[in-house]
Amino acid sequence: MAANPWLGAYESRSSARLRLFCFPFAGGSVSAYRGWSASLPRDVEVCPIQLPGRDERFFEPAFRTIRELVPVLADRLDGLLDLPFAFYGHSMGALVAFELAHELRARGQTEPLALFPAAHQAPAIPQQDALSARTDAEVVAYVKRMSNRPELDEYPELLQLLLPTLRCDLSLCDTYVHERRPPLACPMIVFGGSEDEITRAELNAWHSETTGPFDVEMLPDGHFFLTTSRELLLQSLSQRLTLLAR
Known part of the structure; x- marks a missing residue:
């Protein structure tokens, strides 16, 4: 497969029958999905999506709206949809994956x-707080609280670089802004953290977004x-993807 800047940590598999596209959380990159290939069938x-504004794409401007991002993403991934595929999106990535599924349809x-x-x-539940309007200190405090990583205090320069x-x-x-459309038809399995906010x-409210099979699975710990x-x-993903790849 030709090099694609939208893919990172990508490992081609000649035996592949299904592609799993993985979309990052806010501020995240493909590093969150490194090593997944070794643990999946x-x-x-595994095709982790590398958005502009991070890692080797650091100097490319990041997108500020899903409305702008999704059509470009659909164009760039078009050549990779020759195999059956599934989407995993974490936090912000869940919205991106959802809207991309609608864009493809x-x-x-x-x-x-x-x-x-x-x-x-x-997606029909509005965001309660405008996090992007908060001060730098408030954004950093939010990231530390949600990620539960106090060691981030050791790298203040890195946080400032990523802000x-x-x-x-x-x-x-x-x-x-959630748009009312006919629901998707694909199976939807939603993951949540038992200690997340x-x-x-x-999470159950995702059910209205598909007419296909639906499930919610809670995992230990918080947002990450x-x-x-x-x-x-x-x-869990291995078991579910094994059934899909048959």
């Missing part, structure tokens, strides 16, 4: 075999259970 090809293309939104309330991209990502969530009821409960998350 051999016929699943609007273009007359295939929906994902499954959508795995994680750590985000249903512009993080603010763009937060704006992407803050400006999101997002409630089970807010994809790190703290990584093994459990990958075990």
Whole structure:
């Protein structure tokens, strides 16, 4: 496969029967999904999405709205949809994956075999706070609280370097407006953290967004259970993707 700047930490698999596209949380990059290939079935090809404004794409301007991002993303990934595929999106990535599924359907293309939104309330539930409008200190405090990583205090320069991209990502969530459309038809399995601020009821509300099979699975820990409960998350995804790839 030709080099694609929108893919990072990508490992091609000749045995692939299904591609799993993974979308980052606000301020995140493909590093969150490194090593996933080793823990998922051999016929699943993991495709982490690298958005502009981070890592090797640091000097590219980050998108500030989903409305601008999603059509570009659909164009850039078009050549990768030759295999059946599924979407996993964590926090902000859940909104991006959801809107991309709708964009593909609007273009007359295939929906994902499954959508795995994680750590985000249903898209019809409005964002309560405009996080992108907060001061730098408030944004940093929010990131530390949600990530439960006090060691971030050791790298204040890194946080300051990442703030512009993080603010763009937060704006992407803050400006999101849910559009009423016919629901998707693909299976939707929603993941949540048992100690996250997002409630089970807010996760259950995703049900109205699909006519396909629906499930909510709660994992231990808080908002970033994809790190703290990584093994459990990958075990569940492995089981579910094995069924999809048959």
